[in-house]
Amino acid sequence: MAAHRAAVVRYLCRYTGDPDLAEDLAQETFVRLYHRPPADRSEPRRWLFTVATNLARDAHRTARRRGELAREGVDRLPVADPPPDPAAAVEREEVGKRVRAALAALPERDRTILLMREEGFSHREIADAVGTTTKSVGTLIARALDRMAGALEPEAG
């Protein structure tokens, strides 16, 4: 389960932009697994990420109302290991900032879709998680990637 916990923390960290909040929310996700395990046990991993997404969404809304966390999350940093090349570190830092800011600016559903896709979920699983049809997920991913274009490819933005 350690790998799933790490994946949930990574997903939540990307979603919220805040590693401490991500770990707290991941813990709460597993607390819920214990207290209220899924009735349908065929896809526990999807269940975990759906619960994590709901918690992150709630926390994000609260943070936005308070107007504090999102701003801090975008500005806070550093990466895990200092790379050997300072110029590369600066570049990576800048890209990371842009991507986090762009993710934070996406509608919640688009952010969920992109990040669940990164975690390897199928379009059907993503559709179930965000409440849409499987076929529309491709369109939503395309739209989200277009919205992220400025952050991913500054010259295109």
Place this chain on the structure above:
Amino acid sequence: MTTMHLEDGALVRYLDEECDGDEQAAVRGHVTGCDACAGRLAEFERRSRTLKVALRDSDRPARGARPVPRPGLRAAAAVLVLLAIGGAVRPVRAWVLERAEALWTALTGGSEPVAPVGSVAPAQTAVSFVPADGPFTIELAGRQSAGTLSLEAVPGDTARATVLGGSGAESLVVLPGGLRIVNPPASTARYRIALPVRLGPVRVMVGGAAPRVFDPGGPPLEIDLGGR
């Protein structure tokens, strides 16, 4: 003649290998003869790859590997979590997580099923946590049928408590200033507690008996819990 281009959704499905058989072939056939759609497909592929790399590069280290965050932000995050989810008490979480791990194993068909109530099969329960600075106390409900409590010091900030050879009825509860071992009188479990060397003298209370003291700066301590 009008050229019909593919929808973006179809291109992404193709890229993600999510098309059904007919659509896969149709998209493949179309993009080989349509520069506009081939270009759009390449664009989605490039952006997907860039996003993957950017996310990976900007992932933050795990909590234990990072400097302690600013107190203000930690407080804000904690408040947000509590406000958002109504807040399970943090010290209880570690205990619950250990149970969740067993439940997860059972859910996913792993080889370590949750021990049923009354099971006499040897069970192993463990919990890791970071004790706060200040006094630390280990409490046991009382003596038990047999078993020992072993205490040792370890480097770093993380403590680990392990139940060995238990019946599944034993529980570990992490408290703000200590650890509670809920041990039934019939238990024969052994408890191994590794504590950060930075802690001061640790009080060990077994039922109503006079407390023992474990000094993390000194030698390991083993307490016989049997004799009930």
